[in-house]
Structure formats: structure tokens, C-alpha cells
Amino acid sequence: MIAFDLPDFFPPDFSSPPLCDAPPAVFKQVESDGVAPEGFHATSIYPEYFKTAQGQWLLPRESRMDCVVVLEPDGTLSVREFRLLKQGDLVACGRRENGEDGIYVHTAAFEREQRVCEKFAFRTQVCRETSFSFDYDELYRLLEYERDNGFVLWVLGPAVAFDKDARQAMEGIIAEGYVHGLLAGNALATHDIEAAVFGTALGQDIYTKRHAELSHYKHIDTINTIRAVGSIEKAVEGGIVRDGIMRAIVDNGIPYVLAGSIRDDGPLPGVIADAYEAQDRMRDLTRKTTTVIAMATQLHSIATGNMIPSYKIMDDGSIRPVYFFTIDMSEFAVNKLANRGSLTARSILTNTQDFVVNLHRKLKRRGGERHRRI
Amino acid sequence: MIAFDLPDFFPPDFSSPPLCDAPPAVFKQVESDGVAPEGFHATSIYPEYFKTAQGQWLLPRESRMDCVVVLEPDGTLSVREFRLLKQGDLVACGRRENGEDGIYVHTAAFEREQRVCEKFAFRTQVCRETSFSFDYDELYRLLEYERDNGFVLWVLGPAVAFDKDARQAMEGIIAEGYVHGLLAGNALATHDIEAAVFGTALGQDIYTKRHAELSHYKHIDTINTIRAVGSIEKAVEGGIVRDGIMRAIVDNGIPYVLAGSIRDDGPLPGVIADAYEAQDRMRDLTRKTTTVIAMATQLHSIATGNMIPSYKIMDDGSIRPVYFFTIDMSEFAVNKLANRGSLTARSILTNTQDFVVNLHRKLKRRGGERHRRI
Amino acid sequence: MIAFDLPDFFPPDFSSPPLCDAPPAVFKQVESDGVAPEGFHATSIYPEYFKTAQGQWLLPRESRMDCVVVLEPDGTLSVREFRLLKQGDLVACGRRENGEDGIYVHTAAFEREQRVCEKFAFRTQVCRETSFSFDYDELYRLLEYERDNGFVLWVLGPAVAFDKDARQAMEGIIAEGYVHGLLAGNALATHDIEAAVFGTALGQDIYTKRHAELSHYKHIDTINTIRAVGSIEKAVEGGIVRDGIMRAIVDNGIPYVLAGSIRDDGPLPGVIADAYEAQDRMRDLTRKTTTVIAMATQLHSIATGNMIPSYKIMDDGSIRPVYFFTIDMSEFAVNKLANRGSLTARSILTNTQDFVVNLHRKLKRRGGERHRRI
């Protein structure tokens, strides 16, 4: 089997027109907290370069979509949410993306992507009848590569905890090193822990589908139990949570963010009540991320999509693409996310359960093969 | 046309067995904040009666699902979220719902409901091919009644702001008195105000569908503008928001809650960052509500469904049903909500745009007829 | 209100290169019935011109997709299904569409379409959140125009007969002259006639949703009754079918095709058993059609889409576009049809019931206005 091969990054040619003749970017002061100056430049998912007064083109280190670019006192550039702007911050202004405003949006940064573009005529729209074999094969290879070289962020809706086999597969994928961060909500953790405590999700057996007695109590008993213990971590240590996704996350020391929502019962301890604090904590993880796998959750998938760029500057200064896989049952949901204008975003339309069971089986087999080769 | 006729409430018969022989309910003390005592009783959407030590059956005034019942120092009962429990609170315990624990869950409280139950064999599952004429007719009559006698709470996803006719219809429905409260998120308000300012939603003309120049700036320019002004109210007063849903809400002094989420850009001023503070503010409105109309939003619809009972005690002590209409395009979404075990929950599977345009046209015509009759 | 304005047709410029230098098209003989010669040219939905040996460019009168072009003994061109080819037929060969094979596919025939193309950046993908006000307004105007000047072919799934208001609205639309042909299956006619006979569809009351006694007998009793009478026409005359879609169709002498399928019970008399005979009869109607409205049926919508071109040559020799509206609840379904590469194809994502009730109300109002103006 072929190993995954990251596409090369091709920097813009700043020595030729129009870039060589571009003026420096204009930075205007923020007048009141949280409000950008008129004509602010908003970021995209692409690498964007800003020409300094000194004539240098700078690329902000950790970008994201729909934010503004702040020139820090130390001369570096930050990509910042509107709500985090402070009076006096210097914000890049200008909306032409071709260099005329000293700003260049580099939409075709990766060589393979360009080549692929010519060959694949018709990738924009994905439906249940699309062939996904290629995407699966690429995903298997990518995850093997990322296990050792990248940071794989999983974004999970509760569906993966509703089924015995899927929950076990997800547990295995975590234990085997393919998960470096988790974003989810109160529901995923609650249903997963309910399965650990009672064998049910919302009171229904995750294998036989039998409804437990007093089934509507199961999830609130679960929450109340964990609240009494004080944290998910303590519940894991105390042996209350004997298996499942959250146990594997805690056991393997994997960072996670559980963002609160208005749907929540409870919530579980550790769930972040403030949506924007949750965004900040999520972005702490997306800053490190090289691949996202988002399953069966529109809210968290779109939130994550908003805060992740299509590229990442690695510690050694090299620049690589960030991959984004969405798995969902509905054309409507995946097409909301798919249109990120980048071939590194892929959608697979299927049931999360099958996806994760399939994936785990394949990763195990490939892992086995790899070990045998050694 | 026939006026709407509220079904009668039939109280339980506490004088016959087993209720006449029921013991008083047991109330146990909360030992640590936010944690219910073991064996706590969890509420449902139904009227629930608790027998006091003095032998009285009490019905809590403002119930909701999946909460606990607290005996207040003044002898009344409150229905409280787990997170709001304080040490020393007295929480009702017992899980038998037939009176044996001094707790009676009254699932068949409304006479018409029972009668209807016999006649309608097969209401549980709704699909796109279900006949909805009856539901529409009932809804028209109900809304006329509620305009003068009830409290109609609307729960809106952003889709209603994406289309010119739908947005206008919604504006009309508000102006004509059929909206007494609004629950939504940052997106609805942002897209609606973007339409007021630029005529677009996410940069696309809400009538011609033409993409504006720099279309991806439209929603963040909108948000930045309102943030600069300081509040939606000031933007309405200042003439920045000339029309639309939010303008009608503000102009008519209708209370609203915009709950923040991790998807939000901005957010707009007035959006509540903390999910549980948002829940509290939402529940302030659901306490008054007699009819909910929830459209094109799973998150807010389910959140609202969680915090609204199937009945309401009116100021004069009478008890009436609370109606809950869900409008959505997907069987999956509506069936998540439909299973509330009450005939007062109805789902209509359709596009929000058509629903709201239809509804407004019909309400106007009936309004006209009514006036002519006078 | 503005009347509908057909876009002009712009013929190709055959006097300039490369068309002026094109060779005549090659026609090869069919060697065995039903099999095209190698290298056959397959038709598209566009106007296609074939250069004769005499140097003339001919446009076939009644085209459709995925067929071959036969040079008839009288020198005219026919567009023919493979299964209808006879030994000796002369079939156009050549797959270059730019004239080099004597064949020119004219993809940009209508002026307005071109103009519109520049303005509308992003029409390919439609979802439930797309704004449809513009499409509705255009449809209202179009149908008024077509009532007197065109041929409107309706393609109906059974859903329109499942609801009292929708069925009545459809009846009204037929009676008021907006329907010139109907394509459907056994199910639409059966459920519509069941509603006329029993007030039910599949045994469920089309207004109250109450299940009739022995509800599963209703549709087979209906079918058996009509089979006994001998035809739908006789059942209408005999007063058995007192109202509904099929009655309005028969009363107004509107041609219809009911195509049989493997799902059918019965079938009703008049249903065509042979799929390809049904295709031939359907194409008899599509040859005349200037606007298609296809609702809630993938099978019949796609079948009709396959056999209808994007243009029609009128009796006076003028050429006009053919409009194709699809109404369905699912992104998957409409996007299967939407990709016809022509702006005359539109999709509206909604429930058929609302669509048809809305449409009828609006057409009546506009009809009323028109009459008042006179």
C-alpha cells in the first residue's frame, strides 16, 4: 500500500508584477473595543500575505476565516475575532485580494491541488450516489501519516455513541493513536457515559435496542452521578466510567472541549457554558490541527470549519494543507460545509456508525500489515 | 369559520383509589449544589401532582421536562434545573407515577385529547406525504384565539430571513399581533439585518439571488456596524435597520432571546454568550407560553421543547393545553420533536418560506373576514 | 404586474468560421434493428444543427436527449430512440459538437439566458434555504402566458392527492386552464379516485387523517370498482368519480398518460403496461410542451426530463425556450434533475401541498386582477 504523500507548497512569486509593485497594506486603529475600522480586511481559509511598511510580505501564523488581521507590537500578524479587538489595535484594511491593497490571497498554494483540479472536472457537489472508494483510501493513508506526523482533530455528534459497534470502534481508534483532540457537546459525553454506566443511550440498550425500565431517567441519572463525583476525569479514575469514548480520551490524555448549548440537560462538569469561551478553547486545538474529521453534527462541524484554515505552518516553517472530512447522512448538511473552495475538504455521505466501524477495521488491518513489514 | 375551542381540563380524581390512599411524597435534602439526591423524581411534560405531608395534592405552577421538584419554604413547589439546585433544597423523590410514591403524573388531562385519541389511530409518524390541511386549519383558528388570549412564542431558524416574501410575511405576522415572544440565535438576527442593510443574506440578494460584490463581507460588515452602534435597538432607532423581522420585533416591543452558539461570528450585541443564562432567559418566556411555533431550527426547537410543558395554569387558575407546532423539511428533524406523547404537538413538513407566506395570507384574509363580520 | 416576456432566440452564425467551413454531416446505415452505427451522434437538450450534403443546416423539429438523428427519405431529420431504429435508417455520426463533423450544438440560443448568466453567479445548487420568491413570481407570470400561448405539461406524483386542500387546488388549476397535459402513474389516479369515492387516500381521511374502517381495502375497492366500470371516463360519466384531479382532467378533455409500474396494484383501466409504449405516448405530449411542472415524483420527472428539449419550434417557425420546474422535498431529488445545463430548469424545494395551494391562490388572485382590468 502506498504511503500518503503531502503536496508541496508553492509560495507566491513576490518578485513579479503585480506583487512586486504592491503598496504596503494599510493598518487602521480600532476606536472602540470589539469593532473593526471601516474597510477592514476579512480573512479567508487561504494563506494570505500582508506587505509591511518595510516591504516584507508576512503570512500570519494561525489563520481562520472571517476574522481580521492585527499588526502586533512585535511586528507579527495575528488573526483575531472581532469580539477580541481592543482599542488601539492595528487592523489591516483593504478588500482587493490581488496585491493592489498590499494584501495577497494565495488560493492555489499546493501543487498537487492544482494538478488535481485539471483532472477532476466536477467535485463541487456530492450526493449519496457519489463514489467514495477513493476518499476512503486517501483517508486511510492520510490517517496513518497523521498519527505520527500530524494532529487529527475529531468533531463528534452524539450518534457515534448510540451504537455498540460504533462506540467500540471509536474507542479503538482513540486508543490506537489516531485522535489528538476532540470537539463535542454535552450530548456526546452524556450518551457515551450513559452507555458505560447503564449500557443504554437515552434509555435504549445500545445493542438490543431494548428500552430499560424507567428509561427516561438514564441520561439524567448519568449526569447527576458525574456531577456528584465532580468531573469526568474523577468518574473515570473512580471506575464509574468503565469503557467508551470519554474513557479512552481521558486515559490517553487527549485534550477535548465540550461546548455547552441551550439543548443541554445538566450539564456534565467540564462543559463550557460560554459559547465564545468555548470558541477560544476550540481554536486552541484548531491552531494545531492538520486534519479534521467531523461526524454527524452540523453545529460543531460548521463551528470548526469557521475556525480552521486550509493550511498550516509547521514548526520547521514548512507549509502543508489542512484536510477536512465531513461525514453526514444528508446532502444538505455536507454541502453546507463542502463549499470551502478547497480540494482538501471532502465529504462522505453515510451513516456514522458504518463509517467508523469500517474505518477502524481498515486501520487495524493496515496497522497489522505495517507491523508485519517491519 | 369556526372559532377555536380550547379543550376542557379534567383534574385527577383524588378521592378514589389508588390516589386516595397514596402516601405523602418524600422530599430529600440536596447535599451539594447542583446535585439531586438519589432517587429524585424527574418531571415530564404532563401535569404532575405531589402529595404534601398535610395531605394536599399540589401541582407546580410552571413545569418543564427533565427537572426536579423543589418544596419551597413557603410550601409551594418549583420545577428546577439540576444546575440551579442549592444545598439544603428539598427535592421530591420517587419514580412511580401512579400515586404510590405520593406523585401522580396526569397524562390524560384534556378531554378533547382523549376523544381525539380514540378517533385518530395513527398520528405518531408524520412524513412529507401526510395530509396537513387539518393542521393548517387548526393553526389558523388557534392563532386567532391566541392573539387575544394567549402567548405565542416563535422559535426561528435563519431560513425565514433568506427569502424576500417569507421575511415580509414574518414581518406582517409580527406587526399584526401574532407574535408575543421570539427565540432565535445570532444567525437569524444577522441575516435579517443584513437584508435590511444590503438586501442580501450571506451576500446573496434575497429576491434575485444575485451575489453582491464582495458578497462574503456582507454579514460581517452588518455585524460590525451593529456592534459599532451598540445594540439592535439603537440600530432600529437610528434608521439603520429599516425593515424586517428584528425591526418589527423591536418596534412592537416584543421580548426576544438571542442565544449565542459556537457557530457565531460577531456576535451581535444582545446575543447571550452563556448557554445556561440563555436557557434561563428562554424559560422566562416559555413560562408564559401557550403556543410555540418552531421553524427550521433543530437546536432551538429541541431546546424549547425541553423547557415547555404540555399545559399551562392561567392567571385565573384554569388549566389549558400548550400547543407546539414544528415546521421543518426533514422527517428526521420533526420526528425528533414529535414524540412528546401529546396530541398538542404537531409537525408540518414543508419549506419554512411557503409555510410563513401561506400562513400570513390566510391570517390576513381571516382577519379581514372577522372585521367585516363586526 | 408585469406580463411574461419570452427571451429572443439567436440563431448560430453559419456564415462565419468555423461553421461556414464545416463539412456535411455523415449519415451511416443501421445494420440491424434497434442498433445504431458506431460513432453515432447522441442528442442533447439543446438545438442541434446538421449540415446536409446540399450545404444546408437543418434543425430537427422535435428533439430530446440521448437519442440519434435520422435522415428521413423526405430530407427532414427525426430524433429517434435506439429501440425504434430500423435496418437501413440513416443515422448522423460524429461526436464533435462545434461543426467539425457537420454538427453544431447551440448551447446559448436564448439572449436573456446569456444576459442572466452574467448576473447570476451561482445557480447550480439549490437547497431548502435558497430564496424562491423570484422563481414563484416568474412561475406565476409564465403560467398566465402559457395558459393562452403554450402547452403546460404537469407531471404528478401521488402526494398531491393525499391532502384535501392540495387536491382541491390542483382541481382548480386544471379547471382554470393551466393544465394542457398530465403524466402520472397508477398511484396518482388511484389515490385521487379513492378520495372521490371514499374521502380517503390509502384508507386515511384526506382531511381529518382518521383511518377508515377496513382502511386497507379502500384503494383496492376503488381499483376494482373502476375495473368493473371499464374506464376512468365511464366512472366520471357515471357519477362514481364526483370530484378531484382525474375528474377535472376528464371533464376538460385534457390528454393524459398513466404509465404502469411494477409497484401497481390493479391497475386501473387505461394504465399503459408497456414502459416503452408509455414512453411513446408521453413523448406525444412532450413534443407539444412549452412548460413542464414536475412534482413529487422522481421516476416520472426524470423520465420526462429525458424526453424534453430546452427549446421548441412553434407552428409559425419561431423558436422559444421550454421551461422545466421541479418541485420536491429533497435536495437529492431536485439536484438529479437540475443539472440540465440550462437556466430554463428551475427547482423549488418544498412540500407539494403548499406549493400547489400557494400557486392556485396566487393564480386566482392574478386572474381576478386581470379580469378587473378588462
Added chain:
Amino acid sequence: MIAFDLPDFFPPDFSSPPLCDAPPAVFKQVESDGVAPEGFHATSIYPEYFKTAQGQWLLPRESRMDCVVVLEPDGTLSVREFRLLKQGDLVACGRRENGEDGIYVHTAAFEREQRVCEKFAFRTQVCRETSFSFDYDELYRLLEYERDNGFVLWVLGPAVAFDKDARQAMEGIIAEGYVHGLLAGNALATHDIEAAVFGTALGQDIYTKRHAELSHYKHIDTINTIRAVGSIEKAVEGGIVRDGIMRAIVDNGIPYVLAGSIRDDGPLPGVIADAYEAQDRMRDLTRKTTTVIAMATQLHSIATGNMIPSYKIMDDGSIRPVYFFTIDMSEFAVNKLANRGSLTARSILTNTQDFVVNLHRKLKRRGGERHRRI
């Protein structure tokens, strides 16, 4: 792993009231071809017993839904479609199902089903979040059992041919003996053979998704090629169809029915044009069937569901259940079929590709295990 264990059949108790006192069933003569006498009894999916004038209770051998029961001259009972009734046929009349009309509908025939019924409270409605591990495990065991002891009928939509891995998996499932009959349409065979000839489906590579040159010619070139050869069988023999589903079907001598439809291009040789002749040929296979697996096709799934009972009388006179699995992406589609009132009908909501790849992998592993055990 546990082998599959068929539930026992429990015959009705004809010796106790009310059955012991039941009158003989009434049979009335057909007066004109294709029309049942008034008051005809219509069949269900359950075993149904008819009491003869001689006092015997007879069970028709090969039943199906929505047909009538004919008393044959030899004293046996046939279940016949209305369209096949001939003048003079004796048709069972009576609509009470409890014996009062000499007719008994035996809805609880299988012991395990009853026991399961008590345990499983809530099986009626299936959604994408339902746990499917149990259904998969049961299906694996069932298919192993059926390979040697039953008749597995597959009903396939075209989606399974659109993806390389899925097509290969399906080929393997056929080759390994898990398919005893195939029902499909022109599209499945066309796209599968297109993949064999060109590596594409509708012109798109089934692995890379690359669009072939002249991609819209691929499927009609495929059809034309097979029409020229004369049959799918000859194309397989002649080496034109080198791999895939249809090749495996032909190579293994598996009976199949390709039913024509109004959507068809071509059609391929062997496709049955007449819908009702196709029904008859399909029923030839459903008469033998013990398990149905229906994937990604509403039309063929519902057609098959209509013509298959919930039980089968085996050659040795024993009676066993017939299993019916539906696999589809949409709640709407599976719930249309699921309501057959029998626990032997199961639905799995997922993408066909994943389902079939998963299934094949698991059957192979279990096959391997089984061999090792021997």
C-alpha cells in the same frame, strides 16, 4: 459465533372457539375477467386460513399482499392478482379476519416474534441514529444460514454499481453464494456493464471520479454495444463484460429480472417492457424467497414488498418466516416499507456502498472462521 436459529411456527388452535365454530368461507364467482366479486377478501402478509365446505382450514401455499384467494378446481387455494382473475373463478369473500367469515388471519405465527415483542418496546420507527449493531449481527448469521438453506433475493438500485469497492464487494457476495435471485432495473445493469466496459458509471470513473472524455456517451455506447451483441449473456461469454455484478450473476447461473421503466434509455436486451409481465416474473422469484435484501431503490423495494408474504411453506411442509431487510439513506424511504407489521422486516439507514463493503468483509471473515473450525 452463534448460528442462526429460525423461530418456531405456532399454528392457530382450530379446536377452540371462536375458530372451532367458524362457518365455511364463502366463495363467489368472478363475473368478468379481472374484476373481483363484491366483498372480496384481500390478502395480507400473514398466514391466512380459509375454512372449506368440508370443514378443513386451508393455508394458501404462496401468498402475497393485496390479492384475492381463488379456490381452484383441485380444491387448493391460490393467491391471485386482480388482473389475472378469469370469469368463473371462485373468490373468497368476507372481511372479518377472526374466523367469523371462515377466514382467519394469523398475525402472531412465530414464537420468537411474540417473545421479542414483549421485550422490544419501540421498533416501529427507525432513524439514522438508531443502533444497527444487532441488525448487522443478525443479518450475518441469517445470511450464513440462508446460503445453504434458503433463497436470498437481492433487490438492487443502481447506486451499488457507482463505486469501485461496493461493486467488487457485491460481486464477491454473489460469487460466494449469498445471492439466489436478483431484481433490478435497466439502470443497475447498464451502469454495472458500463463499469466493466469503460470503468465509468454515467461517464465518471468509479474510483477516481474523473469524467471520461465524451462522458455522456458512455452509458448509451454501453447499451448500444450490448444491443448489437444481442444479450447480456452473450456479452459475458464474448468477453465484453469482464467483471462486475451482472457478470457474476450470469457466471453463477443466478435467475434475475430486469424490469423496464419509463426512465430507461435503450433498454438493454432482456429488460422486460411490460410492467405486469415483470411483476409475474418477479413473483416467480418471490415465491421461493426466504430473505429479501433491498438496497437503494424505492420502486423495486416497494414492488417486492407488495408481492412477498411474511412466511414461507417449505418443501417439507414446515413454515418459516421470510426476512426483509431494507437499506436506504432516507428515513422517508425506509419507513414507507418498514410498516409491514412484522418484526421480520428490518431497516438499516446507511449508504449502500458502506453496507455492502461491510457485509462482504464480515461474511468473508466468518466464512474463513467456519472453514477453520471444520
